[in-house]
Amino acid sequence: MPLPIVVLVSGTGSNLKAVQDAITNGRCDAEIRAVVSDQERAGGLALADNHGIPTEVIRMRDFPDREAWDAALSVAVAAHGPSLVVLAGFMRIMGQAFVQRFRHRAINVHPALLPLFPGIDAPAQAIAARVPLSGCTVHIVDAKVDAGPILAQAVVRVRPSDTPHTLHRRIQVAEHRLLPRVIDHISRGRIVLGDPPRLPDGEQNDDIFCSLL
Numbered sequence: 001m002p003l004p005i006v007v008l009v010s011g012t013g014s015n016l017k018a019v020q021d022a023i024t025n026g027r028c029d030a031e032i033r034a035v036v037s038d039q040e041r042a043g044g045l046a047l048a049d050n051h052g053i054p055t056e057v058i059r060m061r062d063f064p065d066r067e068a069w070d071a072a073l074s075v076a077v078a079a080h081g082p083s084l085v086v087l088a089g090f091m092r093i094m095g096q097a098f099v100q101r102f103r104h105r106a107i108n109v110h111p112a113l114l115p116l117f118p119g120i121d122a123p124a125q126a127i128a129a130r131v132p133l134s135g136c137t138v139h140i141v142d143a144k145v146d147a148g149p150i151l152a153q154a155v156v157r158v159r160p161s162d163t164p165h166t167l168h169r170r171i172q173v174a175e176h177r178l179l180p181r182v183i184d185h186i187s188r189g190r191i192v193l194g195d196p197p198r199l200p201d202g203e204q205n206d207d208i209f210c211s212l213l
């Protein structure tokens with residue numbers, strides 16, 4: 001049974017596209033029930049439309065405060081019955097209502113090797129710190145920003161000539177491989193979400209943890 005998922009996006013939606021492509025090609029055992037955004041102009045919404053995936057926009061400015069927005073978002077997402085919520089470039093901090101409702105059922109992709117460089121501009125942070133390697137992390141969403149239990153990481157070289165933009169583009173190539181694989185692993189019970197999560201053990205799974213680009 002494909003894993004029912006809802007994807008949250010604020011921007012371009014290249015990770016959403018990677019997940020949908022992997023589903024289409026049989027590499028990700030999931031079904032995107034809906035794409036929800038806080039931005040009516042998010043590119044990810046058009047992409048979802050093109051695939052006939054239902055979309056919803058829950059804008060923060062339509063609510064009196066952050067808590068009311070968070071509660072409305074939680075209800076809207078839950079209405080689609082996801083077993084997993086995937087934050088794919090969703091640029092908002094989740095509130096208590098969301099975190100509690102989707103405890104151990106929401107994951108996020110971040111463009112750095114957490115716990116290094118949480119928050120915004122992670123590729124710029126990596127360049128400023130002069131690290132030779134960076135990458136991406138898929139982790140469980142909890143109440144702290146970019147700090148929930150880590151499920152998988154992929155490593156990317158930081159080149160001396162890199163700008164934040166060029167590094168981010170290569171990190172995104174890694175994200176597009178890693179995120180659909182993590183979702184597929186969750187669907188097939190190879191990653192079991194929880195605190196702590198039960199992570200894959202065995203040679204066939206090792207490569208999701210190390211893809212050097």
Ligand code: GRF
Nearest residue numbers: 012013014015089109110111
């Ligand atoms: C990704 O790099 C992700 O790590 C970060 O936001 C970016 C979203 O890109 N959280 P896209 O919208 O999937 O193209």
